[in-house]
Amino acid sequence: MLPHCTPRPIHAPRRPWHLSHIATGLLLLGLLTACSARPFVLTARPEPDLAPWQEDVGHGKSGHAFRYMHLDAQTPGDTAFLFLHGGIFDHRLWYYMHPLAQHGALYALEFPNVHAFHDGGIESMGRIVDDFAALIPETHIYVVGVSAGAWAAVEWAITQRDKTVDGVVLASSVMFGANAKESRKRARMSRFAVGLTPPQLQHIVERRARRTTYTEAEGPLQQIDIFYTRPYPYYYQLFHQTHAQGDRRQNTDGIRCPLLVLHGDRDKVMPLDVARLTPAMFPNATRTDFQVVPGGNHDMIFGNGGDIARRIADFFFE
Template sequence: MTTRVAANGIEIAYESFGSPEGRPLLLIMGLGAQLIQWDEALCELLVEQGHHVVRFDNRDTGLSTHLHDLGVPSAGAPAPYLLDDLADDTAALMDALGLPAAHVVGASMGGMVAQTLAIRHPGRVLTLTSIMSTPGPSVAPPTEAAAAVLTGRPPADRAAVLEQAVRTWSTIGSPGYELDREKIVARAGLAYDRCFDPAGTARQLAAIMASGDRTELLAGVRVPTLVLHGEADPLVPPAGGRATAAAIPGARLVTYPGMGHDLPPALWPAIVAEITKLTSA
């Protein structure tokens, strides 16, 4: 069941899995992606390993607050907000949930937010897992085809959204694993029905670009850190994962052949095992 709570002056929508007595594990999703992008079956695998899992919609996505009054960012104008604000949202969500600290997992932009949370609120992060992410937008630029996925004109209706979803994941997904078109279409439809807000995604993208490089600040992170990355990721190429691991003292880097900018179900057991090894140490 989705619940909304007040956090950092907005409302954040979240869902939880497993016993509250489990190890708290906070999942942060990427650019324009809703909490449903963390597959329920993946969440349940994490629960089986003793975690209490929380997934949530970042500001400007899903059922969380959308900052419509901030408009669509224009070239050269200041970003409406920064990744710092999304990290502060996350810390405030933890306050609302009564979590003094948690194991934090972020994917793509969510990895950037997780890194920022560890920098700004170090006492709130028990362990950090950064997946298919980077310390800064210029560290590992996307391929031309992958960049086009982010900058193309938003689709006009539900049918076009579903078609675009297939094109997007065909471009940035994992070439080493079969593309599940049926599942992609179903999830895209569910996401559209929950909320469709391209302007919100544009504001998040502006936050990424305006937040700059975290490499120097990540040198001060002292929590156990795991970096997971696909070796065939065209949106955030492997250099992003290598740079993240190099920036954080003691971080462990694990890469997966054939994995692109998604989480193929065939890799879930391996990914869950790596996260569990970190959170249970």
């Protein structure tokens, strides 16, 4: 045997490449290219005017400090809306939901960068929401989640003991276990993301945001006005909960109230055909409706905020 040479192992014949494998490879190559580019820079948190909302900091049951937006109900009562944002943006993505104040008080939680309840799974997000919910004096709650916030909304609603959940709204999201192909794609991306270094992961987030064509909202606040790169633990936790869930079906049987599912026909993050499967995953919901929002993208709750608020009000109160 020649020096420095080792026998080659014998492998079984390779299976032919599928187009999905090639697409995944190109996507990961693009992300690796992004990792070698210049460092991220959008780390300063913008502070635009949020009127008529007020932004505040309060402490949950555990003593953890939460940043959140709130707006009093036009007519005082015991009803409130709890809004849960998704991945890249924060709680200010709910800015254009303020018309719903005619039906109750409004609270929009900013998921913290770090929390003692972070343990890697989507269940932990429900516990974080429950920790924050101690700040809400109203007892009848409509919980509204977008993207990853929709998973947190379900986790909180099915375990809730201190509040009465009168309704659930899921926007721009698909449930875990709804579609095997979608679950595998999510798992590949999350495995890759959690293996990145902090600068690499944060840079990918910024690069993705810079390439996004933001929806022009009809009002004073635009998406670009609230974008910034959050600290690494926030994004790591976001991807790690997907990684931990894998292809396990999310527990949705405990939802026993009206359920509204909203999805835009231009959503390029969560596929519309998989989102259509969502209502069937909630067999115990007292009433369900699936609505396609024409022209709605993944962040339609911001760009199409007025329309989304009307759809929510019509479903629950008309």
